[in-house]
Amino acid sequence: MxxxxxxxxxxxxxxxxxxxxxxxxxxxxxxxxxxxxxxxxxxxxxxxxxxxxxxxxxxxxxxxxxxxxxxxxxxxxxxxxxxxxxxxxxxxxxxxxxxxxxxxxxxxxxxxxxxxxxxxxxxxxxxxxxxxxxNLVWPKHADQGEVQRTATATYLLRDLVNTPANDLGPAELAEVAHAVAEEFEAGLDVIVGDDLLDRDYPAIHAVGRASPRAPRLIDLRWGNPTHPKVTIVGKGVCFDSGGLDIKPSSGMLLMKKDMGGAAHALALGRMVMMAGLPVRLRVLIPAVENVISGNAFKPMDVLKTRKGLSVEVGNTDAEGRLILCDALAEADSEKPALLIDFATLTGAARVALGPDLPALFANDDDLANDLLAAGEEQSDPLWRLPLWAPYRKGLDSKVADLNNVTSNGMAGAITAGLFLQEFVSKDTPWAHLDTFAWNSGARPGRPEGGEALGLRAAYAVIAKRFG
Structure with missing residues (x-):
């Protein structure tokens, strides 16, 4: 209560x-x-x-x-x-x-x-x-279950995003996932450090290996295996210095929130489990710190990925898509009925849409339209941007299958989406939400700090499709 x-x-x-x-x-x-x-x-x-x-x-x-x-x-x-x-x-x-x-x-x-x-x-x-x-006495006709489910998930998300990196690294994020899994009797597998290489998640390992806080992949599973598969992926960069392409101090200031995608994924998974929706849920969170040491990955390195595609590193500060690509490839391998990823991925999305509107990308028009409609209904708006195929050539590399950035810096949110699309099959209904996960100023019900942006819309679509 x-x-x-x-x-x-x-x-x-x-x-x-x-x-x-x-x-x-x-x-x-x-x-x-x-x-x-x-x-x-x-x-x-x-x-x-x-x-x-x-x-x-x-x-x-x-x-x-x-x-x-x-x-x-x-x-x-x-x-x-x-x-x-x-x-x-x-x-x-x-x-x-x-x-x-x-x-x-x-x-x-x-x-x-x-x-x-x-x-x-x-x-x-x-x-x-x-x-x-x-305190308020419950309104007579309120759906108490919906309020409880949404509010507790939002509190979890806000707490995670607001917690500074000294107290929330990859290990601590995995501990929170463990607590959520225990609450709902879900299975949890956490792959840590060099085991990522042994189990073929090389890009996650490459991004996180420079930190003394070992990278990991958090893998939560819940529900009846015969039910439709719904998979949620969240970017879990617990702090992003930019790596060797280091950010300026102003750009680094809010980087405790760069795991906002992971917070959304855990919160959404919690809502699905709390509602008991008839789905086979999987939550995948690659959790890393992108910091600098002697073994940090470098500009122009060529990384292996789980899908087998090679990626040239054009910029070490575009690390989120590198850890997501391994997680998306694994998620796609099971051919889920729905695949959604959340990520605080690009400044370009914020320049285009500001802090309140997550950028929505989808390879499926029905899914995109459902998410947009749910956003309106839930007062949780999204704005669709195109996966504009002609921009894909900007990710070409002379030495690898693709680069993680373009050379001209234009349409950064779109080209990031196009990069991720390389790791998802065309027949897997997939949506990518590039979200800010933060309120820069306080408004009623929305204090300054970590915020759920896209959470209620995504849950409404899952509940409508599978509930």
Whole structure:
């Protein structure tokens, strides 16, 4: 049970009345003149994100304490409509206005509860806070399972991305995967260090071998083997210095979040298992640090890959696609019914789409359209970019099957997708999400720091296709 969502109201529970601008006028028509005068005096117009406290003296049978909170929302089914209230209201217990609560359908009630839950997140591993969140009684028609599933997965994802690299390396990421696997009785295989070479994951090994924290491939399996195979791959670069093509300090500052793809993969896998979807789930996470030492891989090295393709290293800072290619080749070998990868892969995607819109690439139009539609439905938008075949020639190499970057630097997100596509069969429905996994500034329900971007959309597609 989420701590800030309560089963029942108790003594002193304060009512929240969510209102949009049109609804405020209608609501005031049924209120005593003193109430209307107070609302006017405090200049409450139901602008989204604003609140007004209504003293109990205006309500029959109430004392002078706050008895009602008016909350401005853009719409009653706005996911983020109440998300600022857990931290914005005084600590205590609150419930939705009875008439509003009764009128909400399942979708609206679930979205308001989820927004409240996501607004109750705090990353407190290193800094304690004395401020408590406000509690909300569950809306009557909310799907509690959906809220629990989504919120706990999002908390996990945010915690992982927010944790600095000194406390979250490849081994620690594998420990989190182990805890998730134990919770849902899933199988877990972790291939570490030189064993990657013995088991034919040479690109993952090459990228991670310079770190004293050994690279590894995390492989989680769950579900009935007779069910459709759904495989999720996540980029797990726990810190990215850029390697020998070292990043400037400004570019390195947020690189603790370069395992954001892995965080999405684990969170999505957790949602699938928690829902008990009838799929054969596999989660593959290549986990490495891309750092510098005497045995670091070098520009113009030629690497072997699991698929057998050779790759010339045009830039050691394009390491994410190198570890993903081995994991994707392994995932594709089982011919899953659906293959999705998440990666904080390119700055080019952020230049094109900004921090809020993950770039979506897919080799299957139906899958792409389903993901886009789910993004709209879940307030988790994606934007499709093309796997533009004419740009593939930019990845040609004179000495290997392909280069990991182009020489002209153009269309970087697209050419990264084209590189990954080389390791996935044409008949495997595959989507690649190039996500930022970070909020640069705080908004209601979305604090600054690690963020789930594309998670809810991806889960909705899996649930719809296989649930």
């Amino acid at each position: 989420l701590a800030t969502l309560l089963a029942t109201a108790g003594p002193g529970t304060v009512t929240i009345t969510p209102l949009n601008k049109a609804g405020l006028a209608t609501w005031l028509e049924g209120q005593p003149p003193a109430t209307a005068a107070w609302v006017k005096a405090v200049n409450f117009t139901a602008e989204a994100g604003t609140i007004a406290f209504l003293p109990g003296a205006f309500l029959p049978g109430e004392g002078g304490a706050v008895a009602r909170v008016l909350a401005g929302v853009s719409a009653l089914d706005d996911l983020w409509g109440l998300a600022g209230l857990p931290s914005g209201l005084p600590p205590g217990n609150y419930q939705l206005d009875e008439a509003v609560d009764a009128a909400l359908d399942r979708r609206a009630a679930t979205r308001l509860a989820l927004g409240w839950a996501l607004g109750s997140y705090r990353f407190g591993r290193y800094k304690a806070s004395e401020k408590s969140f406000a």
